[in-house]
Amino acid sequence: MANVLMVGSVALDSVETPHGKVDRALGGAATYAGIAASFFTVVQAVGVVGDDFDPAHLEFMRSHGIDTAGIEIIEGGQTFWWGGVYSADMNSRETLFTHLNVFESFQPKLPPNYRDTPYLFLANIHPALQLDVLGQASGAKFIGLDTMNLWIDITPDLLRQVVAKVNAIFLNDEEVRMLTGEHNLVAAGRKLLTMGPSVAIVKKGEHGALMFTADGLFAAPGFPLETVTDPPGCGDCFAGGFMGYLAGADDVSDSALRRAVIYGSTVASYNAEDFSLDRLRSLTEEEVDLRFEQFWQLTSFER
Numbered sequence: 001m002a003n004v005l006m007v008g009s010v011a012l013d014s015v016e017t018p019h020g021k022v023d024r025a026l027g028g029a030a031t032y033a034g035i036a037a038s039f040f041t042v043v044q045a046v047g048v049v050g051d052d053f054d055p056a057h058l059e060f061m062r063s064h065g066i067d068t069a070g071i072e073i074i075e076g077g078q079t080f081w082w083g084g085v086y087s088a089d090m091n092s093r094e095t096l097f098t099h100l101n102v103f104e105s106f107q108p109k110l111p112p113n114y115r116d117t118p119y120l121f122l123a124n125i126h127p128a129l130q131l132d133v134l135g136q137a138s139g140a141k142f143i144g145l146d147t148m149n150l151w152i153d154i155t156p157d158l159l160r161q162v163v164a165k166v167n168a169i170f171l172n173d174e175e176v177r178m179l180t181g182e183h184n185l186v187a188a189g190r191k192l193l194t195m196g197p198s199v200a201i202v203k204k205g206e207h208g209a210l211m212f213t214a215d216g217l218f219a220a221p222g223f224p225l226e227t228v229t230d231p232p233g234c235g236d237c238f239a240g241g242f243m244g245y246l247a248g249a250d251d252v253s254d255s256a257l258r259r260a261v262i263y264g265s266t267v268a269s270y271n272a273e274d275f276s277l278d279r280l281r282s283l284t285e286e287e288v289d290l291r292f293e294q295f296w297q298l299t300s301f302e303r
């Protein structure tokens with residue numbers, strides 16, 4: 001078993017969906033990815049919060065075995081605060097506000113014992129910071145990358161430099177089209193493989209995910225949920241579950257990558273069932289294994 005390091009936002013989220021709303025609830029890409037990975041391995045986290053961040057949130061992360069020594073607390077600072085509202089069909093969202101606060105001057109600093117961590121997930125932050133983290137993480141051997149439309153739009157050259165240095169990239173359909181200039185998702189996924197990564201994952205929301213590797217294409221459905229309560233963080237849970245599974249197994253073979261897609265989809269689907277990280281608080285390893293099995297049944301047929 002190997003450790004995984006998550007670098008990214010630790011946030012407070014105010015979110016409204018057709019099922020209700022929460023105000024300043026725990027969120028952030030590194031938080032979702034870290035908790036998702038904690039079902040499979042030991043997690044380290046690097047991020048920044050203000051002194052308004054409830055210590056109970058850090059305690060929750062530690063209770064999941066996450067090492068929070070890399071989460072800096074800025075005295076007198078305010079935590080990154082994001083607000084969004086989801087459409088009636090939950091397939092699109094509008095960002096209402098992004099108060100970067102202490103995140104604006106975030107300079108990720110890896111504690112010395114994190115530099116050799118073999119699995120690294122660069123959650124969505126400015127590509128210049130992602131490059132800086134890559135310089136510090138000298139022992140990382142399998143690196144996953146997320147980004148967002150903003151960076152594809154305003155810092156494309158810098159982002160391409162990061163993409164060239166990572167092993168796996170996680171993008172949603174809109175982002176992959178923007179980054180590659182290809183509308184067709186299969187053509188776009190294959191193009192990503194020419195840009196650096198050997199694993200390219202295209203997330204299609206409730207319609208599942210496609211994984212492109214040199215060995216071919218793997219398609220996972222979205223788990224058919226009767227009630228989707230709160231989608232934020234599903235992408236980060238997918239990446240966190242994926243990276244966490246690979247680290248826990250310490251295996252990046254094609255069959256491990258395929259299982260990782262299903263474990264990532266499993267944790268992401270549970271996350272959508274309740275607000276903030278609340279479903280992940282009660283989630284058990286048995287439930288993770290159960291849905292992994294249900295995923296297998298969902299697409300199994302006799303031939």
Ligand code: AMP
Binds near residue numbers: 013029
């Ligand atoms: P996802 O739904 O997977 O895109 O993740 C949503 C999470 O990302 C929320 O918890 C937000 O706090 C966080 N987030 C939103 N905007 C940003 C941003 N510009 N940079 C980093 N994290 C963000």
